[in-house]
Amino acid sequence: MNSNTKHYGLGTAISMIVGILIGSGIFFKADDILGFTGGNVGLSVLVFxxxxxxxxxxxxxxxxxxARxxxxxxxxxxFEEFISEPAAAGFGWFQIFAYYPSISVVVSWVAGIYTTMLFGLNPTLELQTLIALGYLIFFFTLNYFSLKLGGRFQNISTIMKLIPLIGIGLIGIFWKAPVPVTSETLVVPLSQVGWGFLAALPATAFSFDGWVVATSITHEVKDAKRNMPIALTxxxxxxxxxYLAYFLGMVAIVGPKYILEHRDNTIYQIGQILFGEQxxxxxxxxxxxxxxxxxxGLVLGVLRMPQAMALKGMLPKSERIKVINEKTQLSPSAAKLSILVSLSWLLIHYLTQKFGFLxxxxISEIAIVFSYITYISLYLKVFKLSKNKVVPLLGILGSLIIVGGGIISNPTFVPLFLLACSIIFYCGYAYMKKAQTIK
Structure with a gap:
């Protein structure tokens, strides 16, 4: 098939974008959003x-x-075409050494949380982290040695995540029973939070994360100039x-106080309320x-990113990293690098959770916030190239809101982590700049 063939219509483009955007974040970030808004459902809806x-x-x-x-x-x-190769290298280093591994680690940890709930295990941070380690090693192994199995699991999980989202939303519409009684002491008190509700934005950004992938299908959409803005809206x-149906469905069934008290365990309690003990x-x-x-899905990206960067000469020892194993069709060196970086972030995540730094x-929310900082340079480029200045200006405004919310959520440690991400970005930029000079 010709790579330039336009074979997606508007409907297909919309369905693909929805599939890309709907992730797992909504399951474990909904209570965080409600907490940052002081239990105010209206403010939570606004944040979404x-x-x-x-x-x-x-x-x-x-x-x-x-499109250009x-x-x-x-x-x-x-970044490579519209900004510069060094900027592209900086962004790539950020993705390899911060973005992908930190998000992979946090989602693995969340899987550990739900695993302890499912099997009635003692939910200590240490056990959850150990389970996360097991999941990371399993999926790295699965995706390195079997591309087909990794792809099949991805398809199954996509269907699975829609069932509770849509199901809870529909049940919530017709739910008439009174909400359960909660204890008087809540993890987060219901109060007026002022502009502090913006601290919920990083959690919201996590729930919607992955949206930049949606633009990658532009080349394959018929009449993309007309259809893509419609599909992307x-x-x-x-x-x-x-997301709102799921969130409001939870609120209708158990109420905001109950969600704040039970946090990630809320969905388990809702399951028992709706369908009995099992x-x-x-x-x-x-x-x-x-x-x-x-x-x-994240491990798929983690494994391939160093390989893609090495092919462009954007990493040290690129000649070695870009060598592909004929059986697995992946780079062994890239896989080793990815695993080591991910395990390092798992340790960092454990320490930040253990001592309550954030x-x-x-840590994943900070990586996502920093990614919004990097997007601003691309939005500015569109502002210069495009006759319509409104859309890129609104894109810039959106990024600034997310970044501001991230800093508000923790004015002490978030700037330090953002600085660490900036250093990683600069190292990639400087490496490529030096490589260009040598050439």
Whole structure:
């Protein structure tokens, strides 16, 4: 098939974007969002809407770069063509050494949380982290030695994650029973939080994360100039509807106080309320498979990113890293690098959670916040190239809102972690700059 063939219509483009955007974050970030808003359901809905706003205008802005480029590779390719090769290397280093591994680690840890719930294990941070380690090693092994099995598991998990989201939303519409009684002492008190509700935005950004991948299908969509802006608007709005239905369904069934008291365990309790003693186990099984599907998808990216960077000469020892094993069709050196980086981030995550450095947040949210900082340079490029200045301006505004919310969530440690991400980005930039000079 010709690589330039346009074989996706508007409907297919929308469904693909929805599939890309709906992740596992909503299952374990909904209570965080409610907590940061002081238990205010209306403010929580507003935060979800702001998140969708950032995604829509970010998507449409980047799609304008995709329409101007013949290169594949998503955001990395946009940096390379429209900014510079050193900037692309900096972004790639950030993805290899911070973004992919930190998110993979956190989602694996969440899978550990749900595993302890499912099997009635003592939910200590140490056990959850140990289970996360097991999942990481399993999926690295699975995806390195069997591309087909990794792909099949991804398809199954995509279906699984939609069942509880849509099911809870539909049940919530018709739910009339009174909410359960909660204890007087809550983890997060219900109060007026002022502008502090913006601290919930990193958690929302996590729930919508992955949206930049949606622009990569632009080249294959018929009449992309017309259809992609429509698809990139309707797709996130449909995801917003699904997320709000799930969130409001939970609120209708158990109430905000109950969610704040039981946190990640809420969905298990809802399962028991709806379907009896085995109901919690049933719903947790669906969610665990969905979360593990996200781990699997992230590991797919983690394994391939160093290989893609090495082919461009953007990493030290690129000649070695780009050598591919004929049986696995992957680079052994890239796999080793990816595993070592991920395990390092697992240790960092454990320490931040153990000592409460991030005030209820986690390292993945910081990586996502920093990614929004990097997108601003691409939005500025679109602003210069495009006659329509409104969309890139709104994209920039959305990024600034997310970044501001991240800093508000923890003014002490978030800036330090953002600085660490900046250093990683600069190292990649400087390495490529030096490599160009040697050439």
């Amino acid at each position: 809407c702001i998140g969708a706003f950032c995604v829509i205008f970010g998507n449409i802005t980047l799609s304008q770069l995709a 480029s013949d290169r594949r590779g998503g955001v990395l390719a946009y 309707i797709g996130p709005l449909l995801v917003l509807v699904v 109901g919690g186990t049933l719903i947790l099984s669906f969610i665990l498979i969905a979360v593990l599907g996200v781990v699997n 005030s209820g947040g986690d």
